[in-house]
Amino acid sequence: MLRSVFEKMIRVYKNPDFKFDKNISSKIILIFAFKMFIDWARGCRLLLFFRVPKFLFLGRGVAFNYLHNIDVGRWVIIGDFVTLGGLGRGRLSIGNGCRIGSFSRVVISTTFNNLGEYITLEDHVAIGDYSSLGGSGGLSIGANTIIGQYFSAHPENHRFDDPGQLIRKQGTTRSPISIGENCWLGAKVTIVAGVTIGDNCIIGAGSLVAKDIPDNSLAVGSPAKVIRNLR
Known part of the structure; x- marks a missing residue:
């Protein structure tokens, strides 16, 4: 029964x-x-x-920072010791049926002097444990995309063009990251600023994605390269 x-x-x-x-x-x-x-x-x-939570399931030690700027859909599952940070120009939006793995960080901004943009997870996105999602330059992940453990997305780069200055004092450049719908990203995938991954893509475990990946592609490696079209 x-x-x-x-x-x-x-x-x-x-x-x-x-x-x-x-x-x-x-x-x-x-x-x-x-x-x-x-x-x-x-x-x-x-x-x-x-x-008013809409069937929200929280693990132990979940931290909401700047909750007023965080939207959470229905039937969302958030694992143990996840940090959600809504400080930003835009919002942190988590769609219906999403799952965020334990010990992950989903944070738009970590600084008060240059606010980040946004993070958007569409419906039924699943993120593996120990992942790090930043929204400084903007991050969007399409519906029904699943992602393995230790995923990281960095829509920001440190500048280093002036050898006479400390790198930490040279500022940053920012560009949005966009991941399409119905994708599968394996464990330990890293995506850097400015990258767009199309719909229906598979990115192999351990890949570093530094260039755009077109729709319906299988890409692997560091840096990731398309090895096959899936359609």
Whole structure:
């Protein structure tokens, strides 16, 4: 009974084809249900800030910085010890059905003297554990894109053209990063400022993406190069 109830809920709100593995026992489902209840209860703390959570599930130690500038959709799951930072010119927007892995940082700005732009995660984006997403130059990730652990996106570069100055005093340049819909980025992928990745792309694990990747491409390497068209 409990199995079928949870399967129906997950099919409606997350995955229409979901079915528990036959080796999952009723005990495991009860443990899962209890954990989700605790995470849901943590999400209700947003009521203290006059925000109404829409089935928000929070792990332990989640930090919201500048919550007034953060939008969170329905059925969002945020893992343990995630930091969300909304300080910026634009907003930090997390769409419906998104998942952010434990120990990740999703932060628009880290400085008060030059605010960052925005971070937008469209519906059903999944980010792996230990990831770092910055929004200084702007970052957008399209719907249904899934990303492995240790992902990093850096829409900002330090200048180093003056050898007579410390690098940290030379300022930065910023350019937006855009990742399309229905992409799969493997673990430890890094994307630098100004890069656009098209729709339906796969980026191999460990790749450094320094140039644009067109739609329907499989790209691997450091720097990443397109090795095959997927259509």
